[in-house]
Amino acid sequence: MSVQPAGIESGDTAAAPAVPAFAIRNLTKMYGPVAAVDDVSLDIPQGAFLTLLGPSGSGKTTILMAIAGFIAPTSGEILREQKSITTLPPDKRNFGMVFQGYALFPHMTVEDNVWFPLRVRGVSKSQAAGRIGEALEMVQLGALAARLPTELSGGQQQRVALARALVFQPDLLLLDEPLSALDKKLRADLQWELKDLHRKLGTTFVYVTHDQEEALSMSDEIVILRDGRIEQSGDPLTLYERPATRFVADFLGKxxxxxxxxxxxxxxxxxxxxxxxxxxxxxxxxxxxxxxxxxxxxxxxxxxxxxxxxxxxxxxxxxxxxxxxxxxxxxxxxxxxxxxxxxxxxxxxxxxxxxxxxxxxxxxxxxxxxxx
Amino acid sequence: MTEGKLTFGRCMVLGAAWTVLGFLVLPMVIIFPVSLTDQYYLSLPKEKLSLEHYEAFFTNEIWLSATFQSFVIATASTALAVLLGTLCAIGCWRISTRASDSVRSFMLVPIIVPTVVQALALYRFWIDLRLVDTYAGVILAHTLITIPYVVITVSASLARFDLRIEQAARNLGASISQTIRLVIVPRIMPGVLSGAIFAFTISFDEIVMVLFITSRKIYTLPKRIWNGIQDHLDPTIAAIATMLIVLTLALLLAELWLRQRRQRSNS
Known part of the structure; x- marks a missing residue:
């Protein structure tokens, strides 16, 4: 983890500005009569590692998909620097995303997968070579550039997905249960790596998980969701030591x-x-x-x-x-x-x-x- | 497959199966020696084997022109069917609602409705549109009946395509057209090619529609063969039939190979 993509400043991030980098205002998503997300508002400060934690069906993935632009909210807004991006198509948002199950392009080599976001921005492969190499080094996959995704292990595929989502210096990295398919030991290793990456790059991370240990160990801030509403939010220590409700005390730890x-x-x-x-x-x-x-x-x-x-x-x-x-x-x-x-x-x-x-x-x- | 004991029942089943297979294939096989006849009517060779009927095909303006017309029509209608069918399949897959499922089922109607009925309807309609006896008319008609095959094969290769891969492309900054070009099409290419092969074969030997909606200007190969049989039993027809069988067989084998490749890449 010593090399970073070109142009990304290393070191600690500045104190969060008064205006949150991203914000969600009164987000609601209805599926028929059912509200998957029910009037959720939250701030995402620049450089934060924010985790949306909840059981399945709590609306955490729906919120993430709305931020990414794949789900149109029934009402409410998503703001960047106080400007609405609610109707902006996903490809115009400049957000990276790591999907559950990786979603690598199966017909492209590791290198071409990482090149893809630069390619669609008009950067030729020779121009992009340096940045592709750095991104792959960053996730320790420099030696596997010519492989196809099917020739990699789960952990390696996840690292490719990370490199691909970070190589174009996104304003926000969205992670949808990225570690859920990995075995326990590998999951612990990748938790360290993700945290390390976050600290080095200073990119804002929004992380979705149902794993309370993952949420506690990695986040600056945890938002606990229940039935599409925010149950409680705060830093991990506060949430663990001072749960407001029986649900939070039971879901976060025992x-x-x-x-x-x-x-x-x-x-x-x-x-x-x-x-x-x-x-x-x-x-x-x-x-x-x-x-x-x-x-x-x-x-x-x-x-x-x-x-x-x-x-x-x-x-x-x-x-x-x-x-x-x-x-x-x-x-x-x-x-x-x-x-x-x-x-x-x-x-x-x-x-x-x-x-x-x-x-x-x-x-x-x-x-x-x-x-x- | 393990070789079972050759009991009486097993012999009966095997015998029946081979009889049916022979019944299906032999009429096609008989065409081959007939095409090599030395006579001037449809018959088995008497004195010697001769290639004169193959020569007749390649030197006769009428046969060559018919082949050319069929080729143009099959190529154009295949291109159209592949374009429209692929887009339809991608759209239905992407939207994936009950409505899009019914669209996909509705696309199969041209296969289900008897061709004669369709041909009659088109004839009536084509008169109004002044499309009778034109290339455009036949190409459109053939596109209509071949689209379902493209929709089926492309939908099959999309069925196990993870929707998240498409989302990943959009998220990484690819527009819809870039996503289709760089991510979806390369992935479904075997399905598209299978569809194209089906479309081409079907258009190339389609005759019912052609008989209804053409008169003197358009003469496709099947229509020439049909007329040839009615006029006199020219063995050139057997030569053409042999070549068509070989061509179709080659295309079907190619399709089979593509399907296997598709299954491998899916697993």
């Missing part, structure tokens, strides 16, 4: 949900009851009925009653060993089944089905979420 009745309130914390037990929670509760999201890794396991603010006794109903972690399913009287993740190398309790153990957590381990 969560245990504790639903209880507020018993009493103090300054900055409150107590709630579930099944006859009382627990302490930091924060404020607006209603009498509250739902807390509690991450499995923020729970701890003990052989004896711990001195944490909250503690419950339970029985290991099942456990999984992952090398790095144990995942315990602990059955408790008040909370039902609770999932606990413990680093395996310092697991205090004996991992055995039927073992009676204690679980404990602090008041700030859980967050109050809206129950939707």
């Amino acid at each position: 969560s245990n949900f504790l639903a209880g009745e507020v018993a009493d309130r103090e300054d900055g914390r409150f107590r709630y009851r579930i099944g006859g037990e009382t627990f302490l929670q930091a924060g404020a509760a607006s209603d009498a009925h509250v739902v807390m999201a509690l991450r499995p890794e923020k729970l701890m396991v003990f052989n004896t009653r711990p001195d944490t603010a909250n503690a419950m006794q339970g029985e290991i109903e099942q456990f999984n060993y992952y090398g790095a972690n144990y995942h315990f399913k602990v059955t408790t009287s008040a909370l039902g089944d609770v999932i606990v993740t413990v680093p395996a190398w310092r697991c205090e309790v004996e991992p055995r089905i039927g073992n009676r153990i204690w679980i404990g957590w602090e008041p700030d381990a859980a967050v109050v979420v809206a129950d939707t």
Whole structure:
């Protein structure tokens, strides 16, 4: 990853300008009576790595296709530098796109695939040779220029698609689940590479995925979509630590949900009851009925009653060993089944089905979420 | 294919199959010795084998002119059918709605409707358009009946063409015409060529339409052969038939080869 296409400045990108480079305003796309995208507005700052995350059918790909120009919105606008590009045909937008399943031209060599965007802009192959070479070097495929796409592995094809989408210095790179067809190890490698590319080129990336780990590890900003609407958006840390709704807490990472009745309130914390037990929670509760999201890794396991603010006794109903972690399913009287993740190398309790153990957590381990 | 045991039932099936095959092919095969006859009427050679009827074809102005006319008509109608049929197939594939599916089915009507009925209708219509007994009239009529074959073969090669490849081309800055020229057509070329071969063969030996919509000016090869048979049993017809069979066989083999290549490139 040492060479970049000619003319692209390296190094860190300048602070985001006051005006977002791209913006979506009240985008709606109807298919018959069904709204695939329902009144979505979002800003895409220059140089951002923005991820649209959601389950299938949440409208994330529809939004991406609308930005690319393949789907005409039913209403709403797509803006570049505050000017509408909603009706501009896809070939006039100067956006690169990496498709799910690569979409390489099967009858062209790797080199000709990368030449294509320059070719349709009137650049001859000899003129383009330097830039093609640099783009292929950038994705470490210089040696395979003369191959046909069918002669490459999935990971290599994905790299060609990347080189092809970047060689003409697009204003925006759109990525539609680009890693979903690759095996886990290769996916992890390419995540590093994509992030590296983004940092070096400074190009704005809009990334679509249903893989929450991918979204967390790569993005500057994540937009979580649900049924065509934005559920919550923000940087990965905020979304993971402060999910606003039950849906976000469940979709981004795993969560245990504790639903209880507020018993009493103090300054900055409150107590709630579930099944006859009382627990302490930091924060404020607006209603009498509250739902807390509690991450499995923020729970701890003990052989004896711990001195944490909250503690419950339970029985290991099942456990999984992952090398790095144990995942315990602990059955408790008040909370039902609770999932606990413990680093395996310092697991205090004996991992055995039927073992009676204690679980404990602090008041700030859980967050109050809206129950939707 | 493993060789099974030669039971009675198997012998019956094999015998029946070969009989049917012989029944289909033998009449065509008999043409070949007839074309080498030394007699001046349609018969098997008596004294010796002779090429005089082949010579007669290549020296007779009437036969050569008819061949030329057929060739012009077949070439022109093939070009038109390939252009229109390919665009129709691409359009239907690209739009891909229920409406475009019905358009594609509707395109098959010229194959389904009996040629005589179509010929009659065209004759009536061509009179009004003053197209009877003109090159343009025959070329248009043949384009009409050959378009379905192009639509079928091109649609087949588009069926497994990923729509995202077309989107990728547009996204990378290619206009619609650049996309068709640089991405879609190279990919569907085997289908287009198969369609062209079908169109050419069908136009070259089509006679029903020609009999209806031409009179004295246009004489295609099939029409000459037809007239020749009615006048006297000139063995030149057998010579021509032999050459046509060889030509058609060559074209069909080419089509087969293209289809195999298409299947290979699809897999």
